[in-house]
Amino acid sequence: QSALTQPASVSGSPGQSITISCTGTSSDVGSFNLVSWYQQHPGKAPKLMLFEDNKRPSGVSDRFSGSKSGNTASLTISGLQAEDEADYYCCSYAGGDTHVFGSGTKVTVL
Amino acid sequence: EVQLAESGGGWVQPGGSLRLSCAASGFRFMNYWMTWVRQAPGKGLEWVANIRHDGSDKYYVDSVKGRFTISRDNAKNSLYLHMNSLRVEDTAVYYCARDDEFYDYSSGTYRPSHFDYWGRGTLVTVSS
Numbered sequence A: 001q002s003a004l005t006q007p008a009s010v011s012g013s014p015g016q017s018i019t020i021s022c023t024g025t026s027s028d029v030g031s032f033n034l035v036s037w038y039q040q041h042p043g044k045a046p047k048l049m050l051f052e053d054n055k056r057p058s059g060v061s062d063r064f065s066g067s068k069s070g071n072t073a074s075l076t077i078s079g080l081q082a083e084d085e086a087d088y089y090c091c092s093y094a095g096g097d098t099h100v101f102g103s104g105t106k107v108t109v110l
Numbered sequence B: 001e002v003q004l005a006e007s008g009g010g011w012v013q014p015g016g017s018l019r020l021s022c023a024a025s026g027f028r029f030m031n032y033w034m035t036w037v038r039q040a041p042g043k044g045l046e047w048v049a050n051i052r053h054d055g056s057d058k059y060y061v062d063s064v065k066g067r068f069t070i071s072r073d074n075a076k077n078s079l080y081l082h083m084n085s086l087r088v089e090d091t092a093v094y095y096c097a098r099d100d101e102f103y104d105y106s107s108g109t110y111r112p113s114h115f116d117y118w119g120r121g122t123l124v125t126v127s128s
Helices: none
Strands: A009-012 A018-023 A035-040 A047-050 A064-069 A072-077 A086-093 A099-101 A105-109 B003-007 B010-012 B018-025 B033-039 B045-051 B058-060 B068-073 B078-083 B092-104 B109-118 B122-126
Touching: A009 A018, A018 A086, A018 A105, A035 A064, A035 B109, A047 A064, A047 B109, A072 A086, A086 B045, A086 B109, A099 B045, B003 B092, B018 B033, B018 B092, B018 B122, B033 B068, B033 B078, B033 B109, B045 B068, B045 B078, B045 B092, B058 B068, B078 B092
Parallel strands: A009 A105, B010 B122
Antiparallel strands: A018 A072, A035 A047, A035 A086, A064 A072, A086 A099, A086 A105, B003 B018, B018 B078, B033 B045, B033 B092, B045 B058, B068 B078, B092 B109, B092 B122
8 A cells, every 4th residue: 555656746837738647556556447636726625637547527627638558647737727736646546445645746837 | 516524523632532524415425435535734645444335345544444444324424434543643634535436347346436526624633
């Protein structure tokens, strides 16, 4: 049950694209197509942004996209906007009906 | 509209106990896995525990096994987290979340997948 590894911070200018990585193991990220991503603004509850690696819930902008290769999943935000500044967490199904979160990434819009 | 509302947080001394509640509305509660997630001050999210629709299966992160118990009352649309032998490191905001699911064809069962709705959280402070 070790946390998935994410970069502590990622930054970009408005309009640019950024990518956040999420590295796990063959027991979690690499075994299931069940990585989800959450956005959290300060003092707020997390919000689901992507699920099952690359699916967007209704209402989430198509500027958010997901991908995966081996044990590493990625979240890409295109056309970066000021409102995207927040913390982002990946999460993976880890087998045995358990989950594991990533360490979190602070996104800064320059 | 799906709503989740946590309550029961507060201050407790190390070794003490607390019971958190989560009132659910706006969806058929008995049809979903439910989860507790916590976030220590200034830290990241940590999955704590989840429970199957009918309460028959419960799973925990290693750090709370034997101390925390997750339960639910489908008649009351409520989720609970009973916390015993609390430690300073249990200090956190505790969120309840609805756990959407996927169908596992290999086992013929529904398994928890992702957290599509969250409550606002309740703060638990363990300190002497």
